[in-house]
Amino acid sequence: MGSNGLSGTEKKVAFSLASVFGLRMMGLFMIMPVFALYGQHLQGFSPLWVGIAIGAYGLTQAVLQIPMGILSDKYGRKPVILGGLVLFAIGSLIAASADSIYGVVLGRAIQGMGAIAAAVLALAADLTRDEQRTKVMAIIGMCIGASFALSLLVGPIVAQHLGLSGLFLMTAGLAILGMLIVHFLVPNPISHAPKGDTLAAPAKLKRMLMDPQLFRLDAGIFILHLVLTAVFVAMPLDLVDAGLVKEKHWMLYFPAFVGAFFLMVPLIIIGVKRKNTKGMFQIALMIMMVALATMAAFSQNLWVLSIAVVLFFTGFNYLEASLPSLIAKFCPVGEKGSAMGVYSTSQFLGAFCGGMLGGGAYQLLGAVGVFMVAFGLMLVWLMLTIGMKNPVLLKSYTLEAAVKDKTHARDMAAQLSQLMGVVEAIVVLDEKVAYLKVDEHFDLREARAVLGSAH
Template sequence: MANNGLSKTEKKVAFSLASVFGLRMMGLFMIMPVFALYGQHLEGFSPLWVGIAIGAYGLTQAILQIPMGILSDRYGRKPIILIGLALFALGSLLAASADSIYGVVAGRALQGMGAIAAAVLALAADLTRDEQRTKVMAIIGMCIGFSFALSLLVGPIVAEHLGLSGLFAMTAGLALLGMVIVQLLVPNPIGQAPKGDTVAAPAKLKAMLTDPQLFRLDAGIFILHLVLTAVFVALPLDLVDAGLVKEKHWMLYFPAFVGAFFLMVPLIIIGVKKKNTKATFQIALLIMIAALAAMALFANSLVVLSVAVVLFFTGFNYLEASLPSLIAKFCPVGDKGSAMGVYSTSQFLGAFCGGLLGGGAYQLLGAAGVFAVALGLMCIWLLLTLGMQNPILLKSYTLEAEVEGKEQARAMATELSQLPGVAEAIVVLEEKVAYLKVDEHFDLRQARAVLGSSN
């Protein structure tokens, strides 16, 4: 089998799992641009409870993300994914039948209990070769971005025609469609990818939290999703006050997100050409800070708000796309699963805190106050990046190792670390694998010769 492209099975895995992930994330995102506008008939409606309802899924996601990944290691990926999608569907139906905002909050929390992100990514790793895994993860990541853009288009249109209960019923249908895809289209894994690449190890979580570079990135994704959720508590109401009727919000959101996607391309090109990820990262933060400042200062101007939304999504798209790859570059070799577990937990916890903070700030200070608080948090993140290092451009490999004892494992690791181009190397006896981080001078054949492996 040629190693220079995805095999037929890997393409099937990539697009089927990307579809499952995308359908579920779309179900979570569709409520964001519409709930503050279409939930006003619910008993107990207030800006604070709007924020809690939008962000409630994040709390249960944050709590259960790592445990669900560990359970998928023990009981299998597909059963845990199916259970998670079923919980998501039940939460959607609970929210659809609710006549109070408290019922919607309960439904959103139940949606979040179907925390399948770790299990889906682990299954993708199980079903792909190491050298093609990055491409598969990139396809899944792009699908998540596309699902967010589509939710900004579909959410307002569905809410206009079917109301809030119809929108939640649709999200239940999306979850059921995801279950069908998992059952019929996703292959059954014969083995499992090494745990270090896929599932968080509880014993290593403290080390991930105390690593200064990883902490900056985890704090960053926490703030990014806090700000996103808080902004969508206030922005729909602010747009109505500025003169854009709620039925036409999709006409702003969707083109703005798509336009922002193309505007972020120059940022990516600059970062690659200059080999200065840190500077490009800070430029994206400054773009978001400028957007939030415009929202706070010109809350009644529809033209300024429209430009600010484009700028906001330009910075957001770049940061959202960059952070996972930076986590992979900065995490210790063999600990990607643990690093991504802390990262995902921080992301979902940020969404919950953003709903809580956004709703409370709107109730006390209005829309401009929400944008001002979000602006302050982005400035804190900018300050955190001052100590950020530019990542060294390294590639990761996970290779099978024919190793029988601790002494042999240590000897292999030593020999691997001395090969040209190898920056880090560890051999894990229990998993019979070697984790490597390498540069362009690395020769894969030499490593396989040391490991006695033909993989």
């Protein structure tokens, strides 16, 4: 088996864990395009509570994201993932049986308590070689994007035929399917991947927040998911007012999302070719701002709204795809787990705040008010990008190190730093690994000679 491709086990790991992640995210997302329309029979229904119900999972997910990752390191990845999926199923059943909106909020909050993202990514890292880890993470990332697209298609269709309770029962079924995949298809890990790659270290979180480049990205994902959640509080109601019956909303959302995926590809290609990620990033922000301004100005015109939805998803898809890779490029070497922990927490907090802000703004100002508030937040993000740097195109390596003591670790790190192509190097004695950031001149064989690796 060559080192250039995924092994059979790594393919199995990638697609089984991507399926688990995707099924769970689909269960969380399916409610977004339909709840404001199909939840109107619930006791206590109001736009504010619609927003809280849609975003409630974000608060518990944000609070428990890092602790669940740490628990997985102590008690094992699979037990924590299975426990999280059990909580997700319980939350789904509570929401399915609720006759008031408050019961749905409780169910959504319990769904979010099954915060398994860090444990799933850590398990993926445990079961893959360091040189193949990026590919596996990319497959999982693509599956999350696909699950969001499918939720825009499946959510409205399921809600139309089975109602809101049927939709929540389906999410419980997805959780059970995820448990079966974890138990029967995902291999058992023999060893843990280096922690710096996968898990957040609480002691390092403050440093992640104080880094100006990482802070811009964390603030960005917070705003992006705040805006997404807020828009989906108002958009379904606005489309009905514009003349699109709720049973046909999927006919707009799904093609718009897929079309937007293809429209974002040129942004990625141009950004890479011209080495101007920052410029493309700002263009994507402006595309979303144009979309939001159009939604506010033409809220009664279905055709113009449809074009605005395509533009919104074009900008959203580019930013959602770009942010994790930018975090990896800007974070200090060996601290990707901590950087991603803060990033994920910011993302889920954004979803919670977006639900509250979207619901409150709709109740006070209507759909136009929601879109204008979202526009203002995107403008704040655009201002934040002024000081953003273009990332240098570097690769990261995590390599085994035959290190004996602290002095040996320092000497080894010094030798690695002197190698051609090595931009940054750190050797961690406790983990017996070296974390490297390198450019195109790097020779892996030279590094392994220094590390005394058996490879």
